[in-house]
Amino acid sequence: MDTILRTLTYQGIPIWRNVFVIRWALQIVSGLLVVLLVSWFFINVGNAIEDRDIPYGFSFLSREYQTPIGQHFLAYESSDTFLYAFFVALTNTLIVSVVGVILATILGIVVGVCRMSSNWIASKLALVYIEFFRNVPLLVHLFFWFYVVLELPPVREGYGIAQKVYINNGGLSFPWPSPNGTGPAGVWLLVVALAIVAGFVTHRRLAIRETTTGATSYSLVLGVAVTLGISGFAWLLLSVGLIGSEGEPPFGLSYPEPHGTFGRISGGLTLSGGLIALLVGLVTYTAAFIAEIVRGGVQSVARGQTEASRSVGLSAMNTLRHITFPQALRVIVPSIISQYLNLTKNSSLAGAIGYSDLTNVAKTMTQTAPAVSIFIMIMVAYLAMSLVYSVIGNLYNRHIRFTGG
Numbered sequence: 001m002d003t004i005l006r007t008l009t010y011q012g013i014p015i016w017r018n019v020f021v022i023r024w025a026l027q028i029v030s031g032l033l034v035v036l037l038v039s040w041f042f043i044n045v046g047n048a049i050e051d052r053d054i055p056y057g058f059s060f061l062s063r064e065y066q067t068p069i070g071q072h073f074l075a076y077e078s079s080d081t082f083l084y085a086f087f088v089a090l091t092n093t094l095i096v097s098v099v100g101v102i103l104a105t106i107l108g109i110v111v112g113v114c115r116m117s118s119n120w121i122a123s124k125l126a127l128v129y130i131e132f133f134r135n136v137p138l139l140v141h142l143f144f145w146f147y148v149v150l151e152l153p154p155v156r157e158g159y160g161i162a163q164k165v166y167i168n169n170g171g172l173s174f175p176w177p178s179p180n181g182t183g184p185a186g187v188w189l190l191v192v193a194l195a196i197v198a199g200f201v202t203h204r205r206l207a208i209r210e211t212t213t214g215a216t217s218y219s220l221v222l223g224v225a226v227t228l229g230i231s232g233f234a235w236l237l238l239s240v241g242l243i244g245s246e247g248e249p250p251f252g253l254s255y256p257e258p259h260g261t262f263g264r265i266s267g268g269l270t271l272s273g274g275l276i277a278l279l280v281g282l283v284t285y286t287a288a289f290i291a292e293i294v295r296g297g298v299q300s301v302a303r304g305q306t307e308a309s310r311s312v313g314l315s316a317m318n319t320l321r322h323i324t325f326p327q328a329l330r331v332i333v334p335s336i337i338s339q340y341l342n343l344t345k346n347s348s349l350a351g352a353i354g355y356s357d358l359t360n361v362a363k364t365m366t367q368t369a370p371a372v373s374i375f376i377m378i379m380v381a382y383l384a385m386s387l388v389y390s391v392i393g394n395l396y397n398r399h400i401r402f403t404g405g
Contacts, residue, residue, distance in 0.1 A: 011047065041244065061086075065363060070356045071272045082369060089361035090381055096357065097344040097385065098277060103283045104343060105336070108290025115295050126291065133288035138346055142281040146353040149273035156262065166250040166256055167266055169273060173256035176269035180248050184238045188250035193232040199227030274355035286343045293335045297328035330397070337393035341386045348382075358382075 061083040073095055074088050114126035133141070150169050152158065166173040179185035198250025203223030210217040219366055238248045256268030301324050309319040351360035358381060364373050 006274070037089060042047060053101050057370060058373050069361060070104035070354070071275055072356065082365060085361065086377065089313040089358045091357060092356055093347055093358040094385070096282070096347050100279055100282045100286070100343050101340050104286040104290055107283060107287035109294050111287060112291035112294030116298060121183040130288045130291050133285050138281065138285050139352060140347055141285050142277060142353050145280045146273065146277035149277050164255055171270050171272040172269040172277060173265045175253045175255050175269050176252035180250060181253050183249065184250040188238055189233055192231045195227045198230060202226045272355065274350065274353045277353050278350050278355050282343050282346060286339055289339050290336055293332055293339065296322050297332035299329045333397040334394055337390060340389045342395070344380060344385050344389065
């Protein structure tokens with residue numbers, strides 16, 4: 001036995017004393033324990049479901065949903081399947097999440113910068129905003145904004161602006177692009193995507209040249225000009241029929257118009273009161289946290305950086321834009337990703353104010369379909385959205401960490 005133990009060595013060190021071997025052994029044992037625990041959990045859940053005859057499975061996804069969805073950005077009919085209805089609700093949540101993240105980031109950065117301003121009024125107003133919105137529960141915010149919307153006049157007595165925009169307690173209606181056929185619209189959107197890539201490449205190359213040579217290149221202006229120029233030229237070619245045979249613009253404007261006895265508005269795009277209240281509540285609430293993250297990140301940059309930039313003649317705004325903020329991003333990005341995840345998950349409160357988000361629609365589905373299966377789908381959907389935000393944020397954080405912006 002002693003002879004066998006003496007022969008069990010790695011890199012000349014007995015395996016029971018080799019740090020590398022011990023570390024790997026512990027990881028393997030830990031992994032096996034985790035697998036066993038997870039397997040035990042799901043086996044017990046499965047046995048409990050079978051013992052109590054709880055319905056499960058996903059065969060219901062091909063059945064007709066037969067329930068209306070109040071607000072939907074995709075075409076939807078009650079005769080559509082459960083799977084398509086779930087996708088429509090997921091799209092509603094995705095739109096709220098993406099638009100909310102963009103608006104909350106912009107508002108949070110503005111409020112965070114105002115919080116550090118030397119202007120006493122701007123600084124104190126930002127402080128009041130942050131303390132108020134951070135310390136009142138989000139659900140209370142949503143109810144407040146929702147009842148503000150409900151205080152607007154009814155549809156027949158609502159406000160109209162130039163007979164193109166209508167504001168009432170049903171929501172906000174305004175003109176919206178409508179495709180003139182799937183062919184021209186699809187071709188133009190493809191060209192726009194390529195134009196954005198071309199504009200970004202132009203911007204990056206000119207920015208690198210400006211950094212290398214020091215000569216002003218107006219990289220952002222020219223990048224935007226390339227994108228708009230390609231997109232506009234493609235629009236012109238499609239409109240006159242040089243591309244395709246129809247000879248009409250890819251998109252036209254659909255205008256909202258009141259119809260019927262009750263003045264219901266058709267055409268254009270109508271954002272329901274629930275959607276408006278949800279977006280305003282999520283944006284104002286999340287922006288307060290983002291503002292504090294921005295303030296903490298900027299103040300983490302050494303004061304000598306600001307003093308050096310001011311000594312060479314940079315203004316306070318240029319110092320913040322070119323010196324302080326790019327360095328602060330390394331601190332800001334990891335924390336701000338968490339706020340993006342929180343905003344996405346907090347959108348599940350939409351059911352409280354009547355917006356047809358993923359959770360609200362899925363909860364309605366449980367009346368005619370297996371609740372266990374539906375809530376598994378909800379968890380997977382939110383997990384997927386959160387992981388996408390995490391991956392994008394981590395990739396960007398790695399980029400600025402190694403390239404400096």
